Amino acid sequence: MNTTLILARRAFREGIRQPDALLPTLFIPLFFLIVNVGQAAKIFPTSGTPFLAGQNYAAFQLPMSLITAASFGTAALYLVEEIEGGYFDKLRATPIPRASIVLGRLLAEVPKSILISTVMILVAFPFGVRIRAGIGGYLLIVLLIAGWALVFSGLMQLLALKTRSAAATNSGSLVFFPLLFLTPSLVPREQLSRPMEIAASLNPVTYVMETARSLTLYGYQWATIGRGFLVVGVGLAATLALSVRAVNRYD
Amino acid sequence: MTTTPAIQATELVKTYSGKDGEVQAVRGVSLSVEPGGIFGFLGPNGAGKSTTVRMLTTLMTITSGRAIVAGIDVASDPDGVRNKIGVALQEAGLDLRQTGRELLQLQGRLFAMSAADAATRADELLELVELTDAADRRIQGYSGGMKRRLDLASALVHRPEVLFLDEPTTGLDPASRIVVWDEVRRINEAGTTVFLTTQYLEEADQLCDQLAIIDAGLIIREGSPQALKDELAARVDLGREPSLDDVFLDATGRTRDRVAGQVQEVRS
Numbered sequence: 001m002n003t004t005l006i007l008a009r010r011a012f013r014e015g016i017r018q019p020d021a022l023l024p025t026l027f028i029p030l031f032f033l034i035v036n037v038g039q040a041a042k043i044f045p046t047s048g049t050p051f052l053a054g055q056n057y058a059a060f061q062l063p064m065s066l067i068t069a070a071s072f073g074t075a076a077l078y079l080v081e082e083i084e085g086g087y088f089d090k091l092r093a094t095p096i097p098r099a100s101i102v103l104g105r106l107l108a109e110v111p112k113s114i115l116i117s118t119v120m121i122l123v124a125f126p127f128g129v130r131i132r133a134g135i136g137g138y139l140l141i142v143l144l145i146a147g148w149a150l151v152f153s154g155l156m157q158l159l160a161l162k163t164r165s166a167a168a169t170n171s172g173s174l175v176f177f178p179l180l181f182l183t184p185s186l187v188p189r190e191q192l193s194r195p196m197e198i199a200a201s202l203n204p205v206t207y208v209m210e211t212a213r214s215l216t217l218y219g220y221q222w223a224t225i226g227r228g229f230l231v232v233g234v235g236l237a238a239t240l241a242l243s244v245r246a247v248n249r250y251d
Numbered sequence: 252m253t254t255t256p257a258i259q260a261t262e263l264v265k266t267y268s269g270k271d272g273e274v275q276a277v278r279g280v281s282l283s284v285e286p287g288g289i290f291g292f293l294g295p296n297g298a299g300k301s302t303t304v305r306m307l308t309t310l311m312t313i314t315s316g317r318a319i320v321a322g323i324d325v326a327s328d329p330d331g332v333r334n335k336i337g338v339a340l341q342e343a344g345l346d347l348r349q350t351g352r353e354l355l356q357l358q359g360r361l362f363a364m365s366a367a368d369a370a371t372r373a374d375e376l377l378e379l380v381e382l383t384d385a386a387d388r389r390i391q392g393y394s395g396g397m398k399r400r401l402d403l404a405s406a407l408v409h410r411p412e413v414l415f416l417d418e419p420t421t422g423l424d425p426a427s428r429i430v431v432w433d434e435v436r437r438i439n440e441a442g443t444t445v446f447l448t449t450q451y452l453e454e455a456d457q458l459c460d461q462l463a464i465i466d467a468g469l470i471i472r473e474g475s476p477q478a479l480k481d482e483l484a485a486r487v488d489l490g491r492e493p494s495l496d497d498v499f500l501d502a503t504g505r506t507r508d509r510v511a512g513q514v515q516e517v518r519s
């Protein structure tokens with residue numbers, strides 16, 4: 001079996017053995033969801049808010065929570081722990097392609113992300129949140145979010161490889177966090193103030209959010225879906241290329 | 252009869268470039284290690300032992316010079332070398348979230364063994380390092396000695412020709428240290444060449460048949476423990492049989508008096 005898959009299996013096994021690392025990933029985004037909806041649902045009632053397309057405000061907020069959950073990847077933290085602890089060198093002393101060390105960890109983020117997204121969508125279900133695009137829409141959303149989780153984890157792994165420091169990697173993920181909020185997180189992009197709209201338009205996260213949102217609220221809007229997947233695809237290609245380069249050049 | 256050396260290093264140099272300029276950690280180390288023995292690499296803190304080991308084990312680029320390990324050039328065929336060497340580094344780097352058995356099986360799989368072969372080999376090694384009872388517990392809960400022994404076992408999964416051990420007994424209690432020594436001897440008797448670094452001169456005296464002492468990136472003494480002691484006895488009259496400690500202190504220019512004096516300075 002391919003060494004990337006062998007290492008991915010190990011990383012996944014570790015992930016499920018460390019449920020305390022997984023729980024915040026689930027609870028913090030759900031907390032955001034409840035708080036945001038609790039605060040703003042009255043301003044945006046289902047009837048009288050056209051952009052909700054007949055659903056309640058929680059349906060509008062769900063994509064933000066999914067993206068937040070996907071931006072909690074533990075891959076980089078485990079990687080930097082291994083760099084500091086020396087197991088990373090142990091792996092580098094085996095005759096495997098260096099790339100599989102980072103790719104294995106990333107691959108393990110995919111089932112984890114799919115699991116978390118599914119749980120969150122199920123939790124939203126009793127609150128009346130439905131995915132307008134149906135099962136196909138669910139699959140696209142989960143795929144898109146998993147892709148985003150890879151982009152985020154890939155960037156953090158890159159930081160871990162470059163800095164070799166847990167403290168720096170941690171700060172890195174905090175620096176990244178504001179990007180999640182420079183998005184049309186509370187209202188559609190057209191309704192933002194002009195400077196915020198410009199900032200949101202420059203932020204790649206916006207397009208991921210709009211894709212998940214359009215599948216949830218409106219069905220299949222292919223132009224929007226295409227933009228979201230393009231952003232994730234380009235982001236993924238870039239982070240993977242940079243990570244593989246960084247691990248190959250690690251000295 | 253001439254045999255090809257297990258390790259042949261020629262004028263190895265390593266320069267680290269950091270924020271505050273360059274550090275020449277290894278400044279031209281040449282070594283020749285015969286197959287079948289236990290070679291001890293001694294030196295004070297910061298002498299360049301780990302740096303040399305990391306270059307010989309493909310973990311770090313060689314600034315200049317050349318290294319051939321198990322007959323293969325380290326720089327031009329690192330994977331070839333990795334297949335023939337076992338490495339246990341100073342930090343005993345282990346994945347604490349796995350069990351001992353999982354770690355060994357994973358190691359086997361990374362050396363291209365089938366799942367069944369890796370499982371069999373893991374069982375053998377757990378037996379060898381006396382960890383069978385702890386095999387299915389997370390490594391997190393292992394003692395320092397158990398971690399060392401597991402690390403040693405993981406370096407042996409693919410039956411390497413040359414085994415590198417960077418300070419294999421640092422931080423171990425005397426009993427655990429003797430357990431590791433016995434294991435190293437057994438591994439060596441089974442035909443593996445061992446290259447080990449150590450801070451403990453007694454360890455070197457007990458285990459090694461050849462030694463090199465490195466200080467400030469340069470090799471300053473080389474030979475069998477007995478030859479090094481004889482050389483010192485012929486040169487300096489200590490009024491007793493010199494020990495390896497005397498050889499070490501003489502070689503590194505840290506006489507007992509001066510070492511005592513430095514301690515004094517720190518205290519006052």
Ligand SMILES: Nc1ncnc2c1ncn2[C@@H]1O[C@H](COP(=O)(O)OP(=O)(O)OP(=O)(O)O)[C@@H](O)[C@H]1O
Pocket residue numbers: 267268269274275276294295296297298299300301302303341
């Ligand atoms: N990554 C690095 N960057 C810069 N300098 C380094 C690096 N690693 C080691 N050094 C320096 O190189 C020199 C040799 O270090 P090395 O770790 O090889 O010594 P050592 O003999 O193994 O010491 P010890 O007995 O403490 O393990 C030291 O001066 C150390 O500070």
Ligand SMILES: [Mg+2]
Pocket residue numbers: 300301302341417
């Ligand atoms: Mg060292």
